[in-house]
Amino acid sequence: MAKITKVSPLAPKGGFPQLPNIDGVRFSTVAAGVKYAGRTDVMLAHVDAGSTIAGAFTRSSTRSAPVLDCQAKLGRVEDDNKGFAFLVNSGNSNAFTGRVGVEAVEAITSATAKTLGLPVSHIYTSSTGVIGEPLPHAKITAALDDLAATLSADAIEDAARAIMTTDTFAKGATATCEIGGVEVTVAGIAKGSGMIAPDMATMLVYIFTDAKISQLGLQEMVSRLNEDTFNAITVDSDTSTSDSLLVAATGTSGAIADDNETFERTLGVVMKDLAHQVVRDGEGATKFVEIHVEGATDNVDARKVAMSIANSPLVKTAIAGEDPNWGRVVMAVGKSGAHADRDTLSIWFGDVLVAKDGWVSPDYVEADAAAHMKGEDLRIRVDLGLGAGHSTVWTCDLTHGYIEINADYRS
Amino acid sequence: MAKITKVSPLAPKGGFPQLPNIDGVRFSTVAAGVKYAGRTDVMLAHVDAGSTIAGAFTRSSTRSAPVLDCQAKLGRVEDDNKGFAFLVNSGNSNAFTGRVGVEAVEAITSATAKTLGLPVSHIYTSSTGVIGEPLPHAKITAALDDLAATLSADAIEDAARAIMTTDTFAKGATATCEIGGVEVTVAGIAKGSGMIAPDMATMLVYIFTDAKISQLGLQEMVSRLNEDTFNAITVDSDTSTSDSLLVAATGTSGAIADDNETFERTLGVVMKDLAHQVVRDGEGATKFVEIHVEGATDNVDARKVAMSIANSPLVKTAIAGEDPNWGRVVMAVGKSGAHADRDTLSIWFGDVLVAKDGWVSPDYVEADAAAHMKGEDLRIRVDLGLGAGHSTVWTCDLTHGYIEINADYRS
CATH class of the missing domain: 3.60.70.12 (L-amino peptidase D-ALA esterase/amidase)
Known part of the structure; x- marks a missing residue:
């Protein structure tokens, strides 16, 4: 087992909660x-x-x-x-x-x-x-x-x-x-x-x-x-x-x-x-990321897109690098297998509208998105612009810590 | 762009090949x-x-x-x-x-x-x-x-x-x-x-x-x-x-x-x-890995299993760590979505039979598999024991180099 000496930086502050006894x-x-x-x-x-x-x-x-x-x-x-x-x-x-x-x-x-x-x-x-x-x-x-x-x-x-x-x-x-x-x-x-x-x-x-x-x-x-x-x-x-x-x-x-x-x-x-x-407590995690997808043809497609983003090594490493790299989000949408139209796609990092109608938003200022990426709890929101399907998933970033833990630990 | 100063250790020896002119x-x-x-x-x-x-x-x-x-x-x-x-x-x-x-x-x-x-x-x-x-x-x-x-x-x-x-x-x-x-x-x-x-x-x-x-x-x-x-x-x-x-x-x-x-x-x-x-030339790659799956219900299932193994971060980090971690291969077979039966599964690392009929092979000596993992060109072979479907795919390991390149490079 790899030596894990540090508690995850994303651990709930205040330690283990006071849990009530349950009768029985x-x-x-x-x-x-x-x-x-x-x-x-x-x-x-x-x-x-x-x-x-x-x-x-x-x-x-x-x-x-x-x-x-x-x-x-x-x-x-x-x-x-x-x-x-x-x-x-x-x-x-x-x-x-x-x-x-x-x-x-x-x-x-x-x-x-x-x-x-x-x-x-x-x-x-x-x-x-x-x-x-x-x-x-x-x-x-x-x-x-x-x-x-x-x-x-x-x-x-x-x-x-x-x-x-x-x-x-x-x-x-x-x-x-x-x-x-x-x-x-x-x-x-x-x-x-x-x-x-x-x-x-x-x-x-x-x-x-x-x-x-x-x-x-x-x-x-x-x-x-x-x-x-x-x-x-x-x-x-x-x-x-x-x-x-x-x-x-x-x-x-x-x-x-x-x-x-x-x-x-x-x-x-x-x-x-x-x-x-x-x-x-994700292995090596330094960022907690909520990924919300809406505007999908149905909820199944929304989940597919959300998981494609959440599992993309390129998205996860960009998050680790605090890089608001929306191009990689576009890539992950594209490979998901869900219905998606490049030209109706909008992407937000936090509350910052990054991309709209298939291209970078005219009002986008990278410094705004970059500021959001420096936080510990991040949100990526994608509107596919097609229907009412939606899904939210949670993931973490992919860091050197993950490699360290898993190139040694025998699971 | 991240500064890439070193040529991949897996690059063909001898540099760029002498290519003939093609008339026209x-x-x-x-x-x-x-x-x-x-x-x-x-x-x-x-x-x-x-x-x-x-x-x-x-x-x-x-x-x-x-x-x-x-x-x-x-x-x-x-x-x-x-x-x-x-x-x-x-x-x-x-x-x-x-x-x-x-x-x-x-x-x-x-x-x-x-x-x-x-x-x-x-x-x-x-x-x-x-x-x-x-x-x-x-x-x-x-x-x-x-x-x-x-x-x-x-x-x-x-x-x-x-x-x-x-x-x-x-x-x-x-x-x-x-x-x-x-x-x-x-x-x-x-x-x-x-x-x-x-x-x-x-x-x-x-x-x-x-x-x-x-x-x-x-x-x-x-x-x-x-x-x-x-x-x-x-x-x-x-x-x-x-x-x-x-x-x-x-x-x-x-x-x-x-x-x-x-x-x-x-x-x-x-x-x-x-x-x-x-x-x-995979980003950060130090091992070239051939994954061959046979005995699947059909070729589509064989490809699913092969890609599930090839894309598993846990398999790829184990390879980076030169760890013959066949448990992670079993995990990747299980999550692939293909027909698989734990009790008919066999796994080889190189020519070393690691697991057979749903458990570690009685003749398995970990040092043999570990020796194979130290090489640069690795082979993982999985027999699902169900049918005639087969597929071969190629991948590389997941290393700190990948994180370094992708936490900085703006693609």
Whole structure:
């Protein structure tokens, strides 16, 4: 692993947020020695009887054994719902490990089920770290008694730290709302900083709420929100084999959240916050960039153009160099495969109209755009001038830091 | 423009090749001051009466005015075929320049036609360099008399140098064959080193032959060969707005090349050689990488997987770090969108079988793969184990050099 000594300059100021406890959710962590001795590398999250679980996973065709196991279990709720658990390790992704990878998942989930007195179908596991090496699952199962004995309602920050790999800061977010006069809380954690791309960034994300919501209702909400949060970020266009998002609703607040728009917005706030934090920890990132495309033939085309800009190495290096190089944005629009007409294209850097109707704007003063580029949070806006399709995605710049981290780190 | 002081370490040893004269083809160059004073930046290629022209161009939806003009002219041969000319400038791409860009093309092509006594439909022009700035076409047309007066059969190397931008070496290639006892010669030049991606790399390529071949026969051959040469290379996944390939056949050898497989192979040798040279001059490149995918459901899927690997920043940085990181290759296969089954996947680095049937090969010794990665010319081979589809593409690594060049250079 490359030595990451500095916290990303884009990390939220003020450090890890104060996250509220969610009634019915407990966490514990342990240093199991999965890859390195003495590093906290396993976390257990336990949610109480009656909870519901939703999720979203990488669409990679080479996804890992834990992901396949989670996908097979999602939506299954045993009649006697005694609760669920998430068991997550860093240091080894258990990806591309063939038959022994499947066996490791079976060993971990059945031992966790036994320790916690839950059905194995209620145990979800995730792994992140090196690909292709057998997961030393016995080290993890040996720590289960310890993990079960130390479960605590206020250990979510420790859990966030236990799942970090190349992350330079732990990621947490929270939001609350009221449903029928009852306060509902959402709190979540995430890890991820490279191999971040559409179809789920390379991330593990765990979100908890005390809202009361059906499995199907929660799943529909999560799938919908995922499109404009975790599926709308990219660091390097590379898609992990392990990306997993799990959302648990304990129902302990008593507030019923099915089809509740306020709750969906609140959950969306936490998902977007965590997604942005992943980009802000993008490997080598020095700029956080929002790319908004409008005027596309439809939303699919708008997303294509936005991702083409966000993933263009030439755009990303120009941003790193604080160069308002709109020619490269034009190039990225052109290669996207979406409907685009050079002569109806407008481009803004921040609030500065740079290009209009297929050429540089007559009022454009480069110094204005250059001033925007010197900031830490940048906005690129493109109007294709064709229709009503729109999309917003988030990315970071491409710097020497990315090369340093990835020419050495063995993922 | 970033100062490029060093020639790419991957440049062909021995410098620019000795290119034979092609009967019926003459070149001239001039320093017109398009962007910098005193730099040779315009080249004229003139091909004699009776020649035929074929070509291929960027598929970008924001392609430049010169490209649109070339595309409109391609296939048109006036009844009184007095020959053709290619007029090419570096320093300014005349891309995204709106109405004045179209006017610049009209000014250049009509002045060139007049100077050379050719119809304007027989004048092709290309521009490469900065996007979005008006092309100072008067500087170019002012040089036309000089260019016409100095046309010479043996100035092809000067022509290759005149069209360079961030290129660190001039690119030329040649091959010969016999058709019916008559020797036929092909010789070509190219420029390009960044913004190189499928659907034509960011390149200008001009190839000349003394074969006698119909316009349609030549076009079909060029389109076919283009798929496995210039469309099979990528430096950074970014597609230029200006890519142009033009092939001129003078017929002066008298050898008829329509549907001639030997000639097609010979033309293919020159096209592949130039395509490889563009990758070898990839911005910041230190490794030339051939990626071969086989066992895919079909050739389209094979190309998808090959390009996904070739464009993955994580694969490219691993190559820069000489790390045989096959986990990242698995990741790139998974995200490609092609049919793939983790458990039938095999991967070789050079001749070293790294992964087989969904897991690391039992015979794999990392030192063997690591030794291959230390070389300059690398091969990654992937067998998807599903069908007969196959594809080969070429790329380079992603290094600090790429960041240096592109965080400063205003393209």
